[in-house]
Amino acid sequence: MQWNKKDIEQYIEVKEYVDTLVIPLTPFTLNADKEMVKQASQAELMEIYAKEIERQFTGRILLLPNYTYQTVNETEEKRLNEWINYSEDNPFKHVFFITFDHQWKKVEKGIEGNLIWLPTISISEIGSQDSVKLIKEQVEQVTELIKSYW
């Protein structure tokens, strides 16, 4: 389910079936042009991934809005852990963070949820046949991974 009125209203009715949170992590910069382009294109791609994963598991996953941050540091790490504790009380069993930012990979051990780090694929055109196929294959692998945690 997605973070919109219709889905959330449904979620409230069927809370006991939805036990997995997915939170995309997307960084942003404002002072480095090249970096901005890269991050923006990754954010675009992330939206597709997140929606596609949600589509496969609509009835069991709640996809939260993107979390945006500048750099990965201790404060951010602590924040993720706070969310995990909070979501476990309310009562989600699994929390998945999904990101293209490799900085998270380094602090993965300190995060109590599951971090899914994906290597970026650079594709010129998101809508092209080849990229659709590529994305589908990657999504399939991610969904398999999520399934293995259930």
Next chain:
Amino acid sequence: MSEKKQQVSRRQFLNYTLTGVGGFMAAGMLAPMVRFAIDPALQPQSKGDFKAVAQVDEITNEPQRFDWTIDQTDAWYESEVTKSAWVYKQEDGSILALSPVCKHLGCVVSWQGNSDYPEQFFCPCHDGRYYKSGENVEGTPPPVGLDIYEHKIEDGTLYLGKAKPREGA
């Protein structure tokens, strides 16, 4: 020809004109009504809703998944939406195209998605199951069977339309 026969009497003249004008007015009123009444039949029978999905000779007795995209326009943006179907040939040779969307909470089901239940559709979210016909297995979460796509075959190509809930669902 006598002159008398060609003459139109006042009564006749009035009769003709009144019938003519009256008829014209009646037609003016009825024509739009008729147009409204038959309008649904004139609509281009949602032909554009059908999308070419597969070649008929690709379809086997084993359900296969086919994906295609449709353009969906809502108030804010136009987007491409991916649709999928599980398609196979039934024993009588007719084609059945099932929607993969679980009737429980909307996850995507897959054919033989769980090795414990061969010959069934399986939903990974809450272990919902469906028989090959798409009927839900009693005792698993889904309340009804999978939706069935409208389909038609033209020149060896399978076209799918809208997914319709089962009768009595």
